[in-house]
Each structure stands twice: as C-alpha cells, then as structure tokens.
Amino acid sequence: MNTKARTEIDDYLSRLRHELDDLPAAEVDEVVEDLEPQLVEIAEDGGALADRLGTPAEYARELRAAAGFGTSRSPSWLPRTVFWLLVVSTATAGICGLLSGRIVSVDAGFLLVFLGFTLTVSLVPIALGRPTTSEVAELPGVRRLTSLLTRTENTRRGVAYLTTLQPAWFLVRTFLVWLGLVWLFRDLDLWDAWPEVLATALAVGTPVVGYRARNDRRWLWLSLPLTMWAVGIAFSVLARTEFWSALLGSR
Amino acid sequence: MELSQLLKGVLDLAVLSVLSTEDGYGYDVVRRLRQAGLTEVGDASVYGTLRRLYNAGALTSYVQPSEEGPHRKYYALNDVGRQQLAESAKTWREFADAMSGLLGGTA
Numbered sequence: 033m034n035t036k037a038r039t040e041i042d043d044y045l046s047r048l049r050h051e052l053d054d055l056p057a058a059e060v061d062e063v064v065e066d067l068e069p070q071l072v073e074i075a076e077d078g079g080a081l082a083d084r085l086g087t088p089a090e091y092a093r094e095l096r097a098a099a100g101f102g103t104s105r106s107p108s109w110l111p112r113t114v115f116w117l118l119v120v121s122t123a124t125a126g127i128c129g130l131l132s133g134r135i136v137s138v139d140a141g142f143l144l145v146f147l148g149f150t151l152t153v154s155l156v157p158i159a160l161g162r163p164t165t166s167e168v169a170e171l172p173g174v175r176r177l178t179s180l181l182t183r184t185e186n187t188r189r190g191v192a193y194l195t196t197l198q199p200a201w202f203l204v205r206t207f208l209v210w211l212g213l214v215w216l217f218r219d220l221d222l223w224d225a226w227p228e229v230l231a232t233a234l235a236v237g238t239p240v241v242g243y244r245a246r247n248d249r250r251w252l253w254l255s256l257p258l259t260m261w262a263v264g265i266a267f268s269v270l271a272r273t274e275f276w277s278a279l280l281g282s283r
Numbered sequence: 284m285e286l287s288q289l290l291k292g293v294l295d296l297a298v299l300s301v302l303s304t305e306d307g308y309g310y311d312v313v314r315r316l317r318q319a320g321l322t323e324v325g326d327a328s329v330y331g332t333l334r335r336l337y338n339a340g341a342l343t344s345y346v347q348p349s350e351e352g353p354h355r356k357y358y359a360l361n362d363v364g365r366q367q368l369a370e371s372a373k374t375w376r377e378f379a380d381a382m383s384g385l386l387g388g389t390a
Contacts, residue, residue, distance in 0.1 A: 059334070059338075062334065062337075062356075063330070063334065065356050066308075066309040066330050066333065066334075066356060067309065067330060069308065069309065069310070069354075069355050070309060070310040070313075070326070073310075084326075085326055085327070086325075086327070090327075091326075091327045092327075093327075094325050094327035094328055094331065095327040095328075095330055095331040095334075096331070097328070097331065098291070098294070098327065098328040098329070098330070098331025098332050098334075098335065099330075099331035099332070099334040099335045099338075100331075100335050101331075
C-alpha cells in the first residue's frame with residue numbers, strides 16, 4: 033500500500049479517535065481494530081474513505097447511536113456558545129484594530145484587556161477539545177453558511193480562488209499585525225526602545241497560526257480574530273490623512 | 284416501542300443470524316447483510332451493533348492473523364448469543380405473522 037493511502041487511513045482513524053475520546057481507551061481501540069481492515073480495502077481500491085463511510089464525525093455519530101455509547105460528546109449548548117464566542121472575539125478584535133489607529137481616542141489598555149478576555153474565554157474550551165470543531169461545524173447556522181459558499185459552481189470557484197490568495201494575505205496580515213503591535217506598545221508605553229523588535233517577534237508567528245488553521249480547525253479561534261484585527265488596522269491606516277498625503281506626495 | 288428501539292432490535296437479530304451461520308469480521312458481516320437484502324443499513328450501524336452485542340456478552344471475538352493484509356478481528360456467537368437469537372427469532376416470527384394477518388385483509 034502506498035504512503036498516501038496509509039496517511040489517509042491514519043488521518044481518518046486519528047480523527048475518529050478524537051471524536052470518541054470520551055470513551056474508554058480499550059473500547060476505542062476495539063472500534064478502530066474493527067474498522068481498519070475495511071479502510072485498507074477501500075484505500076487499496078482507490079476509493080475515498082469519506083464517500084464510503086462518511087466523515088469520521090458522521091461515522092462516530094452513527095456508531096454511537098448503534099452501540100449505545102450516547103449520541104453527543106458535548107452538552108448541546110456548548111458548540112453554540114463557543115461559536116458565538118468566536119464571533120464576539122473576532123468582532124472585538126476588529127474594533128480593536130480599527131481603534132488602534134486612534135480614529136477615536138480610547139484607552140488602549142482597556143481594549144486590550146477586553147480582547148484578551150474574550151479570546152481566552154473562546155479559546156479554552158476549543159483547545160481542550162470539547163466541543164470538537166466538527167460539532168461546531170454541524171450547527172444548523174454554520175451548516176447553512178458553509179452550504180451557501182458551496183451552493184453553485186461560481187461560489188465554489190470564488191472560494192477556491194480566494195484560497196489561492198491566502199499566502200499573500202498572510203504576508204499582508206503579518207505586516208498589519210506588526211504595525212498594530214507597534215502602535216499598541218507605544219500607546220501602552222511598553223518597552224521604550226524595543227516596540228518594533230517585540231512586534232516583529234510576535235508578528236512572524238501569525239502565518240504559523242494561519243497555516244495551522246488549514247488542517248486543525250481549532251486554530252481558527254485564534255486566526256479569525258487575528259485577521260479581523262489586521263483588517264481593522266488596515267482601515268485605520270486608510271483613515272489617516274498622513275497615509276494619503278504620503279502616498280500622493282505632499283502638496 | 285420507540286422506532287429506534289425497534290430498529291436496534293431488528294438489527295441485533297439480523298447480525299446474530301448472520302453470525303450463527305459463520306463467524307465474521309466487521310465488514311464481512313456488513314457484506315452478508317447487504318447480500319441478504321438489507322441494503323439501507325449503514326456500516327457504522329453494523330459495527331456499533333457488533334460492539335453492543337459484544338459488550339452485552341452475546342459475542343466472543345478472536346483475531347486471525349493474515350500474511351497479506353491486516354489482522355482481522357472475528358466475532359462469534361456464544362451460548363448467550365445463541366439463546367438471544369432463538370428468542371428474538373421467535374418474537375420476530377410472531378410479529379411477522381401478526382403483521383401478515385393484519386395486511387392480509389388489505390394486500
């Protein structure tokens with residue numbers, strides 16, 4: 033069996049284990065032992081695992097129902113709460129970005145604390161794995177959103193095109209985050225000589241967050257607010273008259 | 284009886300029956316059920332049923348090593364399982380007869 037097929041199988045099984053990680057380890061081992069030969073056969077025939085068996089999350093759900101393991105890992109309010117926490121922290125980050133250029137004069141420290149709070153509250157359950165990101169993705173509202181993006185050939189192509197722009201965006205975002213951090217450290221009067229250095233050290237980490245989010249959806253809870261923050265900073269830059277006069281040459 | 288309970292009971296009977304003719308591993312049981320005409324039943328439902336029957340003590344399992352492929356875990360009926368099969372089959376036949384009787388007037 034080629035390594036691509038083996039990787040696919042291992043990926044499927046590890047995601048399945050994650051979906052079942054509230055069960056005793058011995059039972060999960062048995063479940064995997066039952067399924068693996070079939071995955072091997074499907075992969076060797078060149079088929080797609082998810083086509084034949086459903087996604088690991090769907091498989092786990094059907095298995096739980098038939099085996100009597102209990103149909104949901106998390107209490108039903110948890111995926112919904114964590115989803116809205118993502119919305120709040122993303123929106124807050126956007127506002128922070130917008131205000132960091134001081135269009136409106138606000139105490140930067142307060143904003144930072146509030147953003148830190150919403151981010152932490154949204155990140156902790158997600159990092160702990162309960163709810164799983166698939167539970168969030170299966171929320172009716174989220175499903176409707178994602179189906180909107182894949183409904184027609186045109187929207188699918190649009191999404192595919194935007195995905196190709198992602199590396200460029202990560203580059204732009206790194207710069208914007210750097211800028212925002214420099215402003216922030218200056219506002220807070222931190223590290224007199226070194227705001228740029230510290231900002232650089234932190235900003236270069238942001239593409240890592242972005243790329244991690246591609247495979248492990250949990251990173252979205254950090255990456256999306258980061259993106260919205262960068263967008264807010266971009267707008268605040270555009271709103272500064274110095275920017276335009278610098279661009280157009282002082283008249 | 285709730286519908287899902289009813290279906291669970293029916294699937295139990297089908298799986299027990301398949302294993303009574305010959306021991307089977309996971310998707311071997313799936314395949315035999317499909318061949319018998321139960322095409323709509325999902326793979327995960329069959330695997331889950333195997334686990335539930337095993338955990339309830341109706342099945343034993345053993346691993347058969349294989350040179351060409353992965354080791355396969357086979358499930359087999361034990362005495363408890365055979366007893367459950369006999370009782371469930373009897374209940375099913377009574378139910379099927381009753382339904383035939385009901386439908387006989389309209390079919």
